[in-house]
Amino acid sequence: METNEQQPQMPEREALTAEQQIRRRTLKAFGLFGLASLVPVGIWKYITAQPKEAGIPTPLRAVLDGNEQVANTYFSNQHLAPTFNLEQAAKAVRVNGREGIRTELDPATWQLQVLQPGREKLMIPLEAIKALPKQELVFNFKCVEGWSQIQHWGGTRLSDFIAHYKLGTRTGQPAADEGDYFNYLGMETPDKGYYVGLDMASAMHPQTLLAYEMNGEPLTALHGAPLRLIIPVKYGVKNLKRIGTITFADDRPRDFWAERGYDYHVGL
Ligand SMILES: Nc1nc2c(c(=O)[nH]1)N[C@H]1C(S)=C(S)[C@@H](COP(=O)(O)O)O[C@H]1N2
């Protein structure tokens, strides 16, 4: 964490400490709410089961601290990113990265494709995603190139989406415990020009959003309309714009920047 960061301000409605919140959300996300006493061990086992990659020396190294390997695999997806007040959010939001979004896309015909091993593919329209519980988030978006900006996003939690459609488990049923989930979730643009891979714990993090709004307005094309990923536990590179397909898998999905020598996890 940078020392020059603005003091985080948690919204008033969040009376729980960050740790309580994440614990509660994680328990809910993994369907273990009634088994609270067992959870520290279960969660720990899940976290430690995440693959540990040796990183490749790259320019990215310059902005990651020495604990990055440990932080990425054990801790990055278990803390809450600091949140800010609406007034602190940037009005002129930076645009960065146009891989996979250079062509025109008709939002009216767009549907989200979901692929899972051994199951029928799903096609889900935007209206169905907007009908799920809405979550807004004001946080400090960080790009590996060195800039950051406080931004305001709105959408639905990826974990709520996964729970609603009973996705991501090998059984096809709601998860009885965290081991039921596939190891990874991959996302790619409709033209497959940009793609990212996420460990399931990061995907299920309570601040990870399928975002369809920025500053209270529908996403613009350059910010990833009609639907993009917002994942505060990762650097900007993982925040894929214009999601076409979500794929669940046990093997690590391909990742655009990992293929170009960057660390696979790029966690914060
Ligand atoms: N489809 C797509 N998504 C993308 C990228 C891209 O090139 N193509 N760039 C990533 C990077 S490096 C950053 S920093 C953020 C920037 O998001 P923004 O343009 O909304 O600021 O998008 C990420 N998502």
Ligand SMILES: [Mo]
């Ligand atoms: Mo970035």
